[in-house]
Amino acid sequence: MTAKIAEEWLNSCSGCEIAIVDMGQRLLDILDKAEFVHIPVLLDHKYLGQLGDGRHIEIPEADVGIISGGIRNEEHLEVAQEMRSKCRTIAALGTCATHGGIPALTNAYHTDAVLERYYSTETTDKPDHWPDDGVPACLDACYALDEKIKVDIYLPGCPPHPDHVYAALAALLEGTTPVLPARSVCDTCPTMRAGKGQLKQLRRFLQAPHYGSPQEPLDKMRCLLEQGLLCMGPVTRAGCGGDKTTPRCIAARVPCRGCYGPVKQDGNQLLDMLNALASNGIEIGSLPEHPSLLRFSGAHRLLRPARQGKES
Amino acid sequence: MSQTITIAPITRIEGHASIAIQLDDAGNVQDSKVHIMSLRGFEKFVEGKPAEELPRIVNRICGICPWQHHLASNKAVDRCFGVTPPPAGRKLRELMQTISHAEDKLLHFFFLAAADFVIGPDSDYAVRNVIGIARANPELARKVVQMRYMAKMMLEKFAGKAIHPIAGVVGGFSKPLLEAERKEFLAKMHQLLDFALFTIDFAKTEIFPKYLDTITSLGAIKTGFIGTVDDDGALDLYDGKIRLMKPDMSFIEFDSQDYADYIGEHVEPYSYGKLPYARCWNEGFSLDLAEPRGIYRSNCLARVNVADKMATPRAQAELEEFREKFGRPAQATLLYHWARLIEEVYACEHAIELLEDPEITDTNIRAKVEPKAGRGVGCLEAPRGTLIHDYATDENGLITRANMIVGTTHNLGPINMSVNQAARSLIKNGEISEGTLNRIEMAVRAYDP
Ligand code: SF4
Ligand code: SF4
Ligand code: SF4
Numbered sequence: 001m002t003a004k005i006a007e008e009w010l011n012s013c014s015g016c017e018i019a020i021v022d023m024g025q026r027l028l029d030i031l032d033k034a035e036f037v038h039i040p041v042l043l044d045h046k047y048l049g050q051l052g053d054g055r056h057i058e059i060p061e062a063d064v065g066i067i068s069g070g071i072r073n074e075e076h077l078e079v080a081q082e083m084r085s086k087c088r089t090i091a092a093l094g095t096c097a098t099h100g101g102i103p104a105l106t107n108a109y110h111t112d113a114v115l116e117r118y119y120s121t122e123t124t125d126k127p128d129h130w131p132d133d134g135v136p137a138c139l140d141a142c143y144a145l146d147e148k149i150k151v152d153i154y155l156p157g158c159p160p161h162p163d164h165v166y167a168a169l170a171a172l173l174e175g176t177t178p179v180l181p182a183r184s185v186c187d188t189c190p191t192m193r194a195g196k197g198q199l200k201q202l203r204r205f206l207q208a209p210h211y212g213s214p215q216e217p218l219d220k221m222r223c224l225l226e227q228g229l230l231c232m233g234p235v236t237r238a239g240c241g242g243d244k245t246t247p248r249c250i251a252a253r254v255p256c257r258g259c260y261g262p263v264k265q266d267g268n269q270l271l272d273m274l275n276a277l278a279s280n281g282i283e284i285g286s287l288p289e290h291p292s293l294l295r296f297s298g299a300h301r302l303l304r305p306a307r308q309g310k311e312s
Numbered sequence: 313m314s315q316t317i318t319i320a321p322i323t324r325i326e327g328h329a330s331i332a333i334q335l336d337d338a339g340n341v342q343d344s345k346v347h348i349m350s351l352r353g354f355e356k357f358v359e360g361k362p363a364e365e366l367p368r369i370v371n372r373i374c375g376i377c378p379w380q381h382h383l384a385s386n387k388a389v390d391r392c393f394g395v396t397p398p399p400a401g402r403k404l405r406e407l408m409q410t411i412s413h414a415e416d417k418l419l420h421f422f423f424l425a426a427a428d429f430v431i432g433p434d435s436d437y438a439v440r441n442v443i444g445i446a447r448a449n450p451e452l453a454r455k456v457v458q459m460r461y462m463a464k465m466m467l468e469k470f471a472g473k474a475i476h477p478i479a480g481v482v483g484g485f486s487k488p489l490l491e492a493e494r495k496e497f498l499a500k501m502h503q504l505l506d507f508a509l510f511t512i513d514f515a516k517t518e519i520f521p522k523y524l525d526t527i528t529s530l531g532a533i534k535t536g537f538i539g540t541v542d543d544d545g546a547l548d549l550y551d552g553k554i555r556l557m558k559p560d561m562s563f564i565e566f567d568s569q570d571y572a573d574y575i576g577e578h579v580e581p582y583s584y585g586k587l588p589y590a591r592c593w594n595e596g597f598s599l600d601l602a603e604p605r606g607i608y609r610s611n612c613l614a615r616v617n618v619a620d621k622m623a624t625p626r627a628q629a630e631l632e633e634f635r636e637k638f639g640r641p642a643q644a645t646l647l648y649h650w651a652r653l654i655e656e657v658y659a660c661e662h663a664i665e666l667l668e669d670p671e672i673t674d675t676n677i678r679a680k681v682e683p684k685a686g687r688g689v690g691c692l693e694a695p696r697g698t699l700i701h702d703y704a705t706d707e708n709g710l711i712t713r714a715n716m717i718v719g720t721t722h723n724l725g726p727i728n729m730s731v732n733q734a735a736r737s738l739i740k741n742g743e744i745s746e747g748t749l750n751r752i753e754m755a756v757r758a759y760d761p
Contacts, residue, residue: 012375013374014375014376015475016375021423022464022475028454040324041326042423042424042441043323043324043441044324044753045323046319050437052333053315072350073350114351118356121355121577122715123588125577125597127581131583136349159476205365208481249473254478257365292361
């Protein structure tokens with residue numbers, strides 16, 4: 001019997017779905033073993049029946065349900081609940097689903113303020129009222145999936161590396177649970193570390209880090225944090241390099257910004273990073289602003305509107 | 313008895329949208345609406361962020377064209393900080409943009425759109441998809457998967473991250489291209505060009521002739537067009553002047569910094585997405601099929617319509633053949649598929665040109681940057697249309713204001729029109745089939761929204 005898979009995207013960008021397609025040849029292997037019964041990016045299964053005359057969202061039953069994106073509006077919520085009720089196992093795919101992701105930066109603002117700005121930019125003919133005809137109402141914030149439905153498997157990453165997507169799908173199809181690395185990006189980073197430095201100030205990423213020649217391998221380059229660049233490797237879950245392991249941003253000589261979310265599912269990248277900086281003797285005041293440390297994990301009420309119109 | 317038919321979600325597109333078709337008592341189409349179902353509000357939540365961080369935040373607007381958001385954002389921040397990337401830095405950005413165009417068009421044509429033609433518009437939805445194609449024509453599927461994967465892995469291997477890239481940096485690019493990499497890229501781009509030529513031939517012999525009637529009638533509307541051209545009037549995906557053309561071919565050209573003088577965004581109660589229109593035509597906004605006002609289209613068909621020519625030989629030959637058949641501007645909506653394949657040829661040829669330029673391996677790739685107060689518009693052609701990022705910064709280089717017009721949104725008005733046209737011509741006396749509803753969606757899919 002082939003396993004059935006249902007896939008949905010909620011408050012997402014489609015990058016997670018492209019990561020599925022980016023398995024390349026391995027996608028064809030998965031298709032031999034599994035049947036997709038619902039996946040809007042590839043398959044024309046409809047919520048309200050194929051003739052569009054149903055009343056309620058309906059998704060077919062499946063062994064595995066994969067959901068990317070967080071929950072930002074009533075339709076996302078309804079789809080997530082329907083997926084939960086029809087799928088034996090729910091996997092949260094990508095950091096939006098596991099921790100809110102970039103779209104959860106919106107949580108630093110009240111929804112009204114977001115709508116107000118979006119519908120009054122310099123090119124917009126400001127409407128009398130915000131869209132409300134046949135479009136789902138926004139919730140008060142952007143939520144990670146597990147704030148609204150039970151999640152069985154977490155596959156963070158923005159997007160998750162195709163190697164991981166494949167390993168996870170292969171495990172799920174065999175009925176086993178995929179295991180995530182419980183390490184940090186630093187643990188998989190080849191750069192050279194000389195120990196805590198004399199460094200007191202962070203500098204912004206306005207110049208390239210120092211390294212010898214472009215031919216020189218990464219293990220000859222000094223750790224970017226030790227070079228004074230904010231790098232979130234210490235507080236971010238390892239895995240973005242896939243089977244090759246080298247963190248993807250570091251491979252391009254660019255510091256990590258934390259897209260795999262916290263090392264532990266319920267970690268707090270902001271607090272952990274401030275602690276990491278403090279314990280290295282780096283002045284926290286040299287960061288231009290703080291909410292960006294939660295840019296991938298602002299759901300779970302970590303990022304909130306400030307009371308007096310000031311950011312948290 | 314009046315009735316509403318809801319097509320939800322629209323499938324095999326990027327994003328969240330649905331269609332509501334209102335029938336009158338006789339079962340004929342009274343009205344239709346395309347609902348854009350969600351809003352994320354990047355314009356608001358990037359405020360206060362260090363501008364140099366934006367290119368790696370706003371790429372999350374779209375996982376299919378993250379390179380374009382990434383690079384338009386880099387261009388905007390460069391302008392805010394008053395810096396010009398060194399030539400090799402600029403060329404590496406353009407190379408990434410061009411290869412990602414080549415990759416994206418293969419994805420759209422084969423993974424999202426082709427099933428309607430290869431399997432057929434009226435076939436069972438369970439097989440009318442890329443999985444069905446893989447079963448029906450495994451050899452072709454294998455080749456497509458391999459070619460697209462190769463393009464994607466070129467980006468990934470060199471630039472670290474292909475989805476939600478990080479290698480474009482304010483002032484230039486984060487790492488130089490080594491000579492060995494250049495040679496490897498060049499060989500691979502030649503393979504991709506061969507595949508692009510195979511694809512357009514395959515489409516012209518196996519697909520388009522069979523569906524010529526559908527192609528020239530389904531979702532057909534008459535609009536203006538927008539796209540970027542170089543100084544010679546040739547199509548340019550990375551830089552140039554924006555050309556805004558009326559249906560009668562008269563056009564104006566403007567610098568992207570001045571976009572707000574030309575483009576406005578209209579809001580409809582049924583769509584979270586705003587609907588851009590040509591404010592400078594001074595005719596207001598209307599989606600009336602017989603007499604639209606302010607409506608122009610973006611994306612590949614628009615670009616090949618506004619451009620006088622293609623800058624590379626194979627693509628130019630394809631454009632000539634296309635114009636010979638369909639005239640200029642070509643208005644039929646499904647011709648987007650054809651235009652997309654012409655651009656695929658161009659993107660491959662142009663990437664080869666860039667890689668043959670010895671300067672591309674220069675190691676001076678990033679200019680020195682100081683954060684400061686400023687304003688900058690970054691603009692380029694995303695696969696789905698003219699993409700505009702407009703930022704202002706304070707003296708610390710933090711974002712004070714951001715406005716973005718995303719490529720695909722230019723087409724939201726036209727998509728509404730095409731759906732309306734398709735629904736009116738296909739639904740009569742309340743007779744509805746799955747195939748009919750899929751054909752209406754095909755009018756949307758052509759735009760690759
Ligand atoms: S996790 Fe990243 S790639 Fe996935 S949907 Fe969210 S923004 Fe897109
Ligand atoms: S801080 Fe960054 S550069 Fe340093 S080891 Fe960790 S991931 Fe690597
Ligand atoms: S280095 Fe950090 S930001 Fe970059 S891909 Fe890996 S986890 Fe994401």
